[in-house]
Amino acid sequence: MLKEFKEFAVRGNVLDLAIGVIIGAAFGKIVTSLVDDIIMPPVGLLLGRVDFTNLFIDLSGKHYPSVAAAKAAGAPTINYGIFLNTLLSFLIVAFVVFLIVREFNRLRRGEEKPKAEPVVKECPYCLSSIPIKATRCPHCTSDLKAA
Numbered sequence: 001m002l003k004e005f006k007e008f009a010v011r012g013n014v015l016d017l018a019i020g021v022i023i024g025a026a027f028g029k030i031v032t033s034l035v036d037d038i039i040m041p042p043v044g045l046l047l048g049r050v051d052f053t054n055l056f057i058d059l060s061g062k063h064y065p066s067v068a069a070a071k072a073a074g075a076p077t078i079n080y081g082i083f084l085n086t087l088l089s090f091l092i093v094a095f096v097v098f099l100i101v102r103e104f105n106r107l108r109r110g111e112e113k114p115k116a117e118p119v120v121k122e123c124p125y126c127l128s129s130i131p132i133k134a135t136r137c138p139h140c141t142s143d144l145k146a147a
Contacts (some may be wrong), residue, residue, distance in 0.1 A: 027093070027096075028089075028093065031089050031092050031093050031096075032085075032089050034089075034092065035085055035088045035089045035092065036053070036085055039088065040052050040053075040085060040088070051081070052081040052082075052084055052085055053067065053081050053082055053085065054066045054067055054081060055079075055080055055081025055082075055084070056070065056077045056078060056079045056080065056081060056082075057077060057078040057080065058070055058075055058076075058077055059075070059076040059077060059078065060073075060075040060076060062075060064077075067079055067081075067082065117132075118132055119131065119132055120132060121134075123137040123139065123140060123142060123144065124142075124144075125137065125140050125142040126139050126140035126142070128140070130144075
């Protein structure tokens with residue numbers, strides 16, 4: 001098992017995976033900032049100066065001015081505003097990943113090589129494989145021009 005792991009690690013898959021995770025984490029932070037700092041403030045303004053990060057339902061029955069104050073008091077809350085921000089972040093990441101995969105697949109389809117011309121054919125009499133330019137079968141000596 002150790003030998004298999006070493007082969008896996010040396011092949012480069014682990015390095016590719018590590019790079020992907022690091023770039024993904026950095027991209028996630030960028031998207032979170034985009035949602036929290038760029039997209040949600042204008043949306044909140046359009047909806048009547050609503051700060052989505054402070055939209056919550058207090059389950060303790062008391063009133064707190066913000067999620068942070070409720071958490072500091074130890075009150076149980078349903079933080080649906082934070083959930084909406086996270087959901088929007090996910091949708092943006094999913095859309096960007098979709099665009100990347102779609103573009104990658106398009107490029108990969110474009111790189112497909114045309115099919116090569118066949119170099120062998122089948123003798124209609126003995127069904128042996130023979131060169132495409134052959135005029136007589138080397139196996140059954142049939143004249144292939146007549147076929």
